[in-house]
Amino acid sequence: MRTEIPVAIAFVAGMLMVVSLFVPHPFIAEPAAVMRSWAIIITAFAYVLGVANIARISLHTVKKRTTDWQYKGALVVALVAMAGVGVSRGIQTGGLFDWAYLNMYVPMQATMFSLLAFFIASAAYRAFRARSVEATLLLVVAVVVMLGRVPVGEKLWPGLPAFTEWIMEVPNMAAKRGIMIGAALGAISTGLKMILGIERSYLGSD
Amino acid sequence: MAERKTEERSLLTKLSQIDRRILFLLIFACATIPLLLGAGLRMSVTAPVQGLYDAIDGLEAGSYVWLAADYDPGSKPELSPMNYAIVEHLFRKDIKVISGSLWAPAPPLAQAVFDEMAPRHGKQYGVDYVNLGFKEGREAVMVSIAEDLRRTFPEDHSGTPLDSIPMLEGISNLQDVEMIICVSAGYPGIKEWIQQIATRYDTAIGGGVTAVSGPEMYPYIQSGQLVGLLSGMKGAAEYEQLVERPGLGIAGMVAQSSVHVMVVIFIIFANIVYFLEKRRAR
Numbered sequence: 498m499r500t501e502i503p504v505a506i507a508f509v510a511g512m513l514m515v516v517s518l519f520v521p522h523p524f525i526a527e528p529a530a531v532m533r534s535w536a537i538i539i540t541a542f543a544y545v546l547g548v549a550n551i552a553r554i555s556l557h558t559v560k561k562r563t564t565d566w567q568y569k570g571a572l573v574v575a576l577v578a579m580a581g582v583g584v585s586r587g588i589q590t591g592g593l594f595d596w597a598y599l600n601m602y603v604p605m606q607a608t609m610f611s612l613l614a615f616f617i618a619s620a621a622y623r624a625f626r627a628r629s630v631e632a633t634l635l636l637v638v639a640v641v642v643m644l645g646r647v648p649v650g651e652k653l654w655p656g657l658p659a660f661t662e663w664i665m666e667v668p669n670m671a672a673k674r675g676i677m678i679g680a681a682l683g684a685i686s687t688g689l690k691m692i693l694g695i696e697r698s699y700l701g702s703d
Numbered sequence: 704m705a706e707r708k709t710e711e712r713s714l715l716t717k718l719s720q721i722d723r724r725i726l727f728l729l730i731f732a733c734a735t736i737p738l739l740l741g742a743g744l745r746m747s748v749t750a751p752v753q754g755l756y757d758a759i760d761g762l763e764a765g766s767y768v769w770l771a772a773d774y775d776p777g778s779k780p781e782l783s784p785m786n787y788a789i790v791e792h793l794f795r796k797d798i799k800v801i802s803g804s805l806w807a808p809a810p811p812l813a814q815a816v817f818d819e820m821a822p823r824h825g826k827q828y829g830v831d832y833v834n835l836g837f838k839e840g841r842e843a844v845m846v847s848i849a850e851d852l853r854r855t856f857p858e859d860h861s862g863t864p865l866d867s868i869p870m871l872e873g874i875s876n877l878q879d880v881e882m883i884i885c886v887s888a889g890y891p892g893i894k895e896w897i898q899q900i901a902t903r904y905d906t907a908i909g910g911g912v913t914a915v916s917g918p919e920m921y922p923y924i925q926s927g928q929l930v931g932l933l934s935g936m937k938g939a940a941e942y943e944q945l946v947e948r949p950g951l952g953i954a955g956m957v958a959q960s961s962v963h964v965m966v967v968i969f970i971i972f973a974n975i976v977y978f979l980e981k982r983r984a985r
Contacts, residue, residue, distance in 0.1 A: 526850075537840030599815065602776060603776040606775065610777035611780070615730050636974070644967060650960075
């Protein structure tokens with residue numbers, strides 16, 4: 498029963514969602530809408546589990562004083578402080594939570610993301626080599642697109658943006674479309690296997 | 704002769720293994736100096752950007768759009784300029800904006816755009832625009848809004864019930880809006896809006912994505928499921944040029960140009976060194 502009941506629930510829920518896409522009758526649409534509301538609530542609970550899990554792991558690291566425990570400590574302090582401010586004083590615009598978010602979290606995360614530019618430049622210098630025909634092709638196209646995507650490329654050759662768009666609209670799109678169709682077929686196949694109870698790995702090992 | 708060859712090889716090895724701090728310093732200089740100088744560059748407008756502009760420009764005054772702010776602070780430098788330029792165009796056209804987000808960190812970023820743009824255009828919260836905030840649930844939320852807005856978002860970002868917001872009177876779901884504009888940094892984002900809403904509810908969708916996600920969107924532009932697309936900071940800069948409001952997109956173009964040129968120089972130089980090394984090894 499530990500397997501049969503979840504498989505039956507997955508079958509009913511999955512079939513309802515599939516059928517609701519094609520049958521707009523209230524007999525199908527209404528239970529489907531209720532089920533979507535359940536999905537929203539269940540997904541929201543994932544946040545609670547996520548926060549509880551990260552707090553548990555971080556507190557354990559701090560307690561054991563293992564590698565980089567100070568960072569975990571900072572994480573717990575920040576988590577408690579932001580949650581405390583949000584719960585006690587609200588998250589409204591102009592409030593303390595909003596101020597901390599805009600003036601601390603936003604610049605910190607933007608800084609982390611901006612580091613990518615440095616790593617990409619370093620990686621391009623160290624690893625981007627014309628070692629084979631395929632690598633040379635990739636390298637040439639990357640250089641063309643990189644220049645064609647910025648105004649300076651247009652100054653070098655006015656036809657470069659149009660040529661870049663052609664690369665995006667023809668070879669790139671052909672490859673992307675192939676990948677997307679392949680991925681979609683894979684997703685449909687996996688979905689069907691889960692709905693029909695053939696794929697059961699989501700139930701866990703025991 | 705042998706000594707000279709060894710010296711050359713050692714120089715080439717040094718060049719190929721150059722201290723990464725030198726590369727970082729060069730990139731830093733390329734990124735910051737143009738920003739400090741405040742220079743701007745004009746550019747031609749690409750078809751996907753023009754497509755979005757035309758689609759918004761074709762909307763009638765008083766019509767509604769859903770502005771999905773699906774991004775976080777990490778992608779703010781790239782996507783926020785798009786949001787500013789799009790809101791500028793929407794407000795100028797007197798289009799009513801309903802903003803909502805499927806990314807938890809997004810609502811304050813969207814609110815910051817409204818806070819700056821609304822007074823400039825004399826727009827009022829609840830009358831001309833509204834920020835519904837964040838709702839977890841990804842694709843389920845998209846379909847849920849498409850069928851019943853109030854069940855999905857009973858309140859706005861500040862906790863005001865939707866029924867007390869004047870501009871939402873008569874708006875019951877996404878089928879009452881003319882267009883969905885999504886500024887997205889990944890999942891859930893513009894692709895999911897297309898998959899869940901565009902074809903199912905026959906709603907026009909346009910928007911903007913980070914440069915790295917741009918190539919993935921081209922099949923949707925060609926199929927007509929996406930009316931237009933801003934890709935990366937260049938897309939934002941082109942849109943700023945169309946709405947004649949130079950902002951961070953255009954300002955960032957010189958910095959981005961010089962960084963791209965520097966990366967291209969790195970690639971070419973490193974490959975020259977690589978081939979010389981290979982020849983010496985023979």
